[in-house]
Amino acid sequence: MSDIREICLKAFEDKFGTKPTMQEYAPGRVNIIGEHTDYNGGFVLPCAIKYGTCMVAKPNGTNTMRILAVDMNNDYDEFELASKIEKHPTKLWVNYLRGVSYQICEKFGDKVKGLDIAIKGDVPPGAGLSSSASLEVCFGHLVSNAFDLNIALMDIALMGQAAEAYIGMKCGIMDQAISANGTKNHAVRIDCKSYGLTQVAVPSNLEILIINSNIKHQLVGSEYNDRRESCEKAAKIIGVPLLRDATMEMLDACKDKMDDETYRRARHVITEDERVLEASKAFEAGDLKTLAKLMYASHISEKNDFEITVKETDAIVDIVKEALGEEYAAVRQTGGGFGGCVVAVVEPKNVEVVKNAINAKYQKISGIGATIFETQACDGATFTRL
Structure with a gap:
């Protein structure tokens, strides 16, 4: 974080002609297992990452947020604080912040004042590692601390989730929840119905690798929202509020009342919830063989039932499986899908084995290179007065 902090500090002074008095940081995330279960009230197992x-x-001293986005070629925007804030017609990045701002203003009114802000991130955009959730939580936590609003971390996460909906993305709570509530050296199993958090220690005999396919995804669109609608349709047919409340027996009893696509979407979610609960135990125990079985089953379900993988992420999963052997390849596509990253949980001795295999084979298949990085499980949102 030190590099982006130094860049941020310099950009702030250059733009605003003064030194900042506070700093905020919020991480992105990688999801070990539990894809598209969050908006169905289910379980997920992410960890906050070092990006x-x-x-x-x-x-x-004004009623205006004045914001410099260093990563967007020093793009700049300002908007007045109010309980109704219009979306910017062309600048997507600031709409995440506008979406959080109007909610804070709704609740806290004139306690919220204007800030001069410079932003710099190092989560690769479009990689499925929650750069937008990191942005929303970072901003919400900053405003809460700047004006002593004492907004609970999960409430900040919910504001971030609502900001996504404000933009047009009906996402679940996972990304914002882990960015706010991450814990060093732990994944966090999140119950997305009760918002319960369970710490799951990362065992010392396992490493987390993130392999970016460099196929960028764009989730503000129909594909993601279509899948959510399919899940809601299935829940309604089964007669439950959320697919979290359904079992495979209940789904199969209603199979003849739904089309095949709706059935397969629901089957993914119901079986994925089961896999998350089993994988949490295996992960904490360092049981790589069980974890490998569950993560690969998750990937196949993503591919065949939910249809959110692409040939490039499928290729990375196959390369890792071939390099490590099926028993030890705990690997799957992670994130919302349609590109982005693959996550692999491996023994330390196999980190270089995976890197070498990807570097040797992926570009020949895809025509582009993959970016591979290791991460630790990190703390969530952190505020500091300078």
Whole structure:
């Protein structure tokens, strides 16, 4: 984080002609297992990663947020604080912040004042590692601390989720929840119905690798929302509020009342919830063989039932399986899908084996290179006065 902090500090001083008085940081995330279960009230097992969003800020004595986005070629925007804030017609990045701002203003009114802010992140955009959630949580936590609003971390996460809906993306709570509530050296199993958090220690005999296919996804669109609608349709046919409340027996009893696509979407979610609960135990126990079986089953379900993988992420999974052998290849596509990253949980001795295999084979298949990085499980949102 030190590099992006230094860049942020310099950009702030260059733009605003003064030094910031506060700093905020919120991480991105990688999801070990539990895909598209969050908006169905189910279980997920993400961890916060060592890549995230840094903001430095200073109150400006006005009713206006003035924001510099270093990563967007120093693009700049400002907007007045109010309980109704219009979306910017062309700048997607600031709409995440506008979407959080109007909610805070709705709740806290004139307690919220203007800030000068510079933003710099190092989560690869479009990689499925939650750069937008990191941005939303970073901003929400910054504003809460800047004005002593004491907004609970999960409430900040919910504001981030609502900001996505404001933009047009009906996502679940996982990404914002882990960015806010991450814990060093732990994954966090999130019950997305009760918002319960269970710490799951990362065992010392396992490493987390993220392999970016460099196929960028764009989830603000029909594919993601279509799948959510299919899940809601299935839940309605089964007669439950959320697919979290359904079993495979209940789904199969209603199979003749739904089309094949709706059935397969629901089957993915119901079986994925079961896999998350089993995988949490295997992960904490360092049981790589069981974890490998569950993560690969998750990937196949993503591919065949939910249809969110692409040939490039499928290829990475196959390369890792071939390099490590099926028993030890705990690997799957992670994130919302349609590109992005693959996550692999491996023994330390096999980190280089995986890297070498990907570097030797992926470009020949895809025509582009993959980016591979190791991560630790990190803490969530952190505020500091400078």
